[in-house]
Amino acid sequence: MSDSDNIQTTGQNGRYSRQVRFTPFGADGQAGLAAASVLIVGAGALGTGMAETLARCGVGRLILADRDYVEWSNLQRQQLYTEEDARLRIPKAEAAKARLEQINSQIRIEAHIMDVRAEELEGLLSGVDLIMDGTDNFDTRLIINDMAQKHDIPWIYGACVGSYGITYTIIPGETPCLNCLLGTVPLGGDTCDTAGILPQAVQLVTANATAEALKLLGGRRGQLRGRLLSFDVWRNEHQEIGVKAAKKADCPSCGSHAVYPYLTAANTERSDVLCGRDTVQIRPAQRRQLDLQETAARLAKLGSGRVESNPFLVSFTDETYRLVVFADGRALIHGTSDIAAARSVYHRYFG
Numbered sequence: 001m002s003d004s005d006n007i008q009t010t011g012q013n014g015r016y017s018r019q020v021r022f023t024p025f026g027a028d029g030q031a032g033l034a035a036a037s038v039l040i041v042g043a044g045a046l047g048t049g050m051a052e053t054l055a056r057c058g059v060g061r062l063i064l065a066d067r068d069y070v071e072w073s074n075l076q077r078q079q080l081y082t083e084e085d086a087r088l089r090i091p092k093a094e095a096a097k098a099r100l101e102q103i104n105s106q107i108r109i110e111a112h113i114m115d116v117r118a119e120e121l122e123g124l125l126s127g128v129d130l131i132m133d134g135t136d137n138f139d140t141r142l143i144i145n146d147m148a149q150k151h152d153i154p155w156i157y158g159a160c161v162g163s164y165g166i167t168y169t170i171i172p173g174e175t176p177c178l179n180c181l182l183g184t185v186p187l188g189g190d191t192c193d194t195a196g197i198l199p200q201a202v203q204l205v206t207a208n209a210t211a212e213a214l215k216l217l218g219g220r221r222g223q224l225r226g227r228l229l230s231f232d233v234w235r236n237e238h239q240e241i242g243v244k245a246a247k248k249a250d251c252p253s254c255g256s257h258a259v260y261p262y263l264t265a266a267n268t269e270r271s272d273v274l275c276g277r278d279t280v281q282i283r284p285a286q287r288r289q290l291d292l293q294e295t296a297a298r299l300a301k302l303g304s305g306r307v308e309s310n311p312f313l314v315s316f317t318d319e320t321y322r323l324v325v326f327a328d329g330r331a332l333i334h335g336t337s338d339i340a341a342a343r344s345v346y347h348r349y350f351g
């Protein structure tokens with residue numbers, strides 16, 4: 001008898017019985033989950049939280065993609081990882097898959113160790129019903145947004161930093177898209193590595209985003225929140241904003257003449273290895289106006305690196321790299337010629 005023969009899947013005490021018994025969801029909601037494929041982009045705090053909940057709930061196929069490996073500073077909130085993963089620097093996608101398979105061996109889990117850009121993302125979309133945002137940066141979110149519109153796939157935006165979290169469910173053809181909402185949602189700047197992060201902010205985004213996933217995949221679209229939700233677990237704030245009116249008929253990402261600007265090379269973040277210099281240059285998709293004084297002060301507060309600045313740039317040396325950032329957001333990452341590593345460091349400090 002194999003292990004799977006011992007798993008009680010159906011019946012009144014079957015593994016999903018307690019959510020099937022929840023009448024508004026029921027057996028047909030569960031069947032919808034079992035037939036669904038969900039792509040989770042990023043396996044950090046949000047990604048692991050969402051993956052665990054969706055695996056336990058019985059989503060039939062989970063696809064995880066992440067470029068990083070597990071570090072000690074992740075363990076405080078990235079709920080699938082162990083000390084052993086950090087000690088061995090296991091890639092997050094693989095560590096997450098191994099743990100998820102222990103939690104639910106009856107679903108399909110696919111892991112991709114990759115830096116998700118437009119091309120990679122498109123390669124992951126076959127059969128995908130829903131994309132969950134577990135990324136740590138706005139450039140990737142804008143790529144997800146365009147790709148979701150292009151392929152008519154719903155996606156759930158989620159982000160948190162400090163004690164703050166925000167989430168919104170984007171349905172192509174119905175709701176405004178992330179591009180429509182630029183100006184309504186925070187564009188980043190502060191990151192978990194600079195401003196810190198409370199796990200409870202992550203858990204609230206995870207809970208709300210995965211509840212939306214259950215409604216969507218379980219065929220209960222009428223129950224979707226339909227509003228932009230944000231909260232702060234430290235300042236005790238909670239806000240829901242109706243943003244339907246923000247949908248723009250001429251939006252380049254979701255309008256009637258959509259051109260998907262963030263899928264074209266000119267508008268995506270560019271990274272180039274600078275020849276012979278052991279340096280990678282990163283140019284963000286969105287031209288930024290960094291306040292260099294504020295940036296220098298923010299980095300200095302970390303207390304774990306050397307910060308120098310002049311009116312044109314800020315230089316920051318952490319344990320491994322030296323980063324030089326200019327007012328338009330462009331940065332040089334010295335000490336590596338690995339583009340994925342450089343992008344990871346860039347987003348760690350600049351969002």
Ligand SMILES: [Zn+2]
Nearest residue numbers: 177180251254
């Ligand atoms: Zn739009």
